Amino acid sequence: xxYLALAxxxxxxxxxxxxxxEHVVSALIHALxxxxxxxxxxxxxxxxxxxxxxxxxxxxxxNCEQGVSSSPCGACPTCQAVDEGRFIDLIEVDAASRTKVxxxxxxxxxxxxxxxxGRYKVYLIDEVHMLSTHSxxxxxxxxxxxxxxxxxxxxxxxPQKLPVTVLSRCLQFNLRALQQAAITDQQIKxxxxxxxxxxxxxxxxxxRAAAGSLRDALSLLDQAISHGGGQVEEERVRxxxxxIEDKVVFSLLNALADxxxxxxxxxxxxxxxxxxxxxxxxxxxxxxxxxxxxxxxNPQLVEELDRNHPISSELAGKFGSEDVQLFYQIALxxxxxxxxxPDQQSGFEMVLLRMxxxxxxxxxxxxxxxxxxxxxxxPKGAPREVKRTEKKAPVKEKKTQKxxxxxxxxxxxxxxxxxxxVPHDTDxxxxxxxxxxxxxxxxxLAMNIAPVFDPSKDQLRLMLDKAHQNLxxxxxxxxxxxxxxxxxxxxxxVDFQIDDVVAxxxxxxxxxxxxxxxxxxxxxxxxxxxxxxxxxxxxxxxIPGTVRPSEN
Ligand SMILES: [Zn+2]
Numbered sequence: 229x230x231y232l233a234l235a236x237x238x239x240x241x242x243x244x245x246x247x248x249x250e251h252v253v254s255a256l257i258h259a260l261x262x263x264x265x266x267x268x269x270x271x272x273x274x275x276x277x278x279x280x281x282x283x284x285x286x287x288x289x290x291n292c293e294q295g296v297s298s299s300p301c302g303a304c305p306t307c308q309a310v311d312e313g314r315f316i317d318l319i320e321v322d323a324a325s326r327t328k329v330x331x332x333x334x335x336x337x338x339x340x341x342x343x344x345x346g347r348y349k350v351y352l353i354d355e356v357h358m359l360s361t362h363s364x365x366x367x368x369x370x371x372x373x374x375x376x377x378x379x380x381x382x383x384x385x386x387p388q389k390l391p392v393t394v395l396s397r398c399l400q401f402n403l404r405a406l407q408q409a410a411i412t413d414q415q416i417k418x419x420x421x422x423x424x425x426x427x428x429x430x431x432x433x434x435x436r437a438a439a440g441s442l443r444d445a446l447s448l449l450d451q452a453i454s455h456g457g458g459q460v461e462e463e464r465v466r467x468x469x470x471x472i473e474d475k476v477v478f479s480l481l482n483a484l485a486d487x488x489x490x491x492x493x494x495x496x497x498x499x500x501x502x503x504x505x506x507x508x509x510x511x512x513x514x515x516x517x518x519x520x521x522x523x524x525x526n527p528q529l530v531e532e533l534d535r536n537h538p539i540s541s542e543l544a545g546k547f548g549s550e551d552v553q554l555f556y557q558i559a560l561x562x563x564x565x566x567x568x569x570p571d572q573q574s575g576f577e578m579v580l581l582r583m584x585x586x587x588x589x590x591x592x593x594x595x596x597x598x599x600x601x602x603x604x605x606x607p608k609g610a611p612r613e614v615k616r617t618e619k620k621a622p623v624k625e626k627k628t629q630k631x632x633x634x635x636x637x638x639x640x641x642x643x644x645x646x647x648x649x650v651p652h653d654t655d656x657x658x659x660x661x662x663x664x665x666x667x668x669x670x671x672x673l674a675m676n677i678a679p680v681f682d683p684s685k686d687q688l689r690l691m692l693d694k695a696h697q698n699l700x701x702x703x704x705x706x707x708x709x710x711x712x713x714x715x716x717x718x719x720x721x722v723d724f725q726i727d728d729v730v731a732x733x734x735x736x737x738x739x740x741x742x743x744x745x746x747x748x749x750x751x752x753x754x755x756x757x758x759x760x761x762x763x764x765x766x767x768x769x770x771i772p773g774t775v776r777p778s779e780n
Pocket of ligand 1: 307
């Protein structure tokens with residue numbers, strides 16, 4: 229199966245196709261059309277927002293055989309070579325892997341020679357801030373007196389690390405992280421063109437998980453399509469990203485409103501059994517609290533959000549408006565500190581318990597009824613009486629006792645943590661992925677990895693199936709490596725290997741399970757005597773692809 233990753237297939241080939249960087253694009257178009265070209269440009273911005281893409285289009289614009297213009301023909305041999313990534317005069321360098329001064333000298337010693345194929349040589353130096361001081365000095369010399377046939381495109385995620393001397397010689401553009409709406413639009417455009425069915429709510433989740441990077445969004449979309457067997461559904465996407473279902477968010481919110489610590493811990497326990505990401509669970513909780521606050525101020529505003537499962541008036545009525553603000557703040561800080569917790573589950577539990585402990589006062593029973601419908605229902609802090617009835621007292625005591633148990637529990641987990649062994653199979657690897665709270669594309673990459681541990685060399689080989697290589701990047705590999713060191717409490721040798729071999733990974737195990745369940749469901753339907761009777765009597769047929777395994 230030759231499948232071209234969406235990010236590659238849909239890489240913009242003209243300035244007009246670039247999404248979300250209008251200010252940069254229009255400046256470049258202007259410069260090209262008026263032939264007033266600076267010799268060095270600096271693109272600053274996070275990963276996956278289009279730096280390399282812009283560089284390629286720029287190289288085409290300068291070298292198109294039809295002449296220099298902002299709209300290169302896209303058909304001549306030069307344009308095609310650039311599009312296919314084999315244009316010899318576009319020299320792409322990743323400074324992160326070439327930081328030594330000799331490397332840069334090597335690179336820059338060729339600057340003086342005229343281009344081989346085109347009019348201009350275009351140097352794209354990615355992560356330019358990673359160059360050493362000596363390398364910067366070598367670069368600076370060239371930037372001071374560049375030959376007329378050379379253009380420099382420097383890209384960085386961290387412009388503050390660049391020497392002023394370099395900055396002052398470049399025309400700087402700041403690339404923006406993309407708005408979620410822009411990412412959603414692009415994903416939908418692609419899905420429609422590819423004729424892939426999808427649920428809009430699933431796309432919302434994917435575009436949120438991409439955190440401003442269109443490239444990440446398309447990698448996730450690729451994964452979602454393969455997880456969903458050719459379609460993109462909310463439930464599958466949530467499972468893929470390790471997100472909790474809406475009903476779990478509602479259970480948590482209800483238990484919070486009821487100040488029910490026992491129920492809260494029970495829900496968390498169920499979540500842990502499903503290998504969810506507690507970071508994304510906090511995100512869901514934050515969104516839920518946001519919606520409640522919005523509802524309390526104006527229910528109409530929540531309707532406009534067009535949520536799959538909107539906040540009910542009953543739930544919104546159970547919270548004091550000040551509590552919602554406090555809980556939101558606690559969840560926000562909890563999310564920031566989650567990576568520091570001994571493990572994700574206990575960190576998440578502490579966030580919930582903190583909400584109960586710091587809540588201003590127990591909610592008087594009188595307020596816990598449903599507010600009358602309509603915009604007028606504004607639960608305010610004012611009419612709340614602080615009724616510390618005897619009935620409440622035992623609950624308080626129970627809560628404290630429960631807290632002790634939880635503290636004891638997290639101590640046990642810490643002890644286990646100190647003797648963490650290197651993940652050597654799918655189960656232990658998945659435990660690491662969840663514990664380390666990897667998220668977004670990094671998590672998706674990790675879930676598709678099969679670990680092979682060699683204890684004699686203390687070496688961990690991470691195998692990635694070729695079919696998922698579009699998830700791989702050096703940065704993500706580094707992030708996994710760092711998380712692994714932190715999780716183990718020591719450093720081990722890790723190497724990544726992209727392979728044809730179909731190795732067993734957590735994600736693959738899940739996909740296989742889904743396929744097996746699907747086949748089982750189809751077999752059951754096929755053998756069901758009632759269905760057979762329907763077929764016989766009414767000439768009924770089972771429409772292919774409509775059989776779905778049940779929840780249980
Ligand atoms: Zn051309």
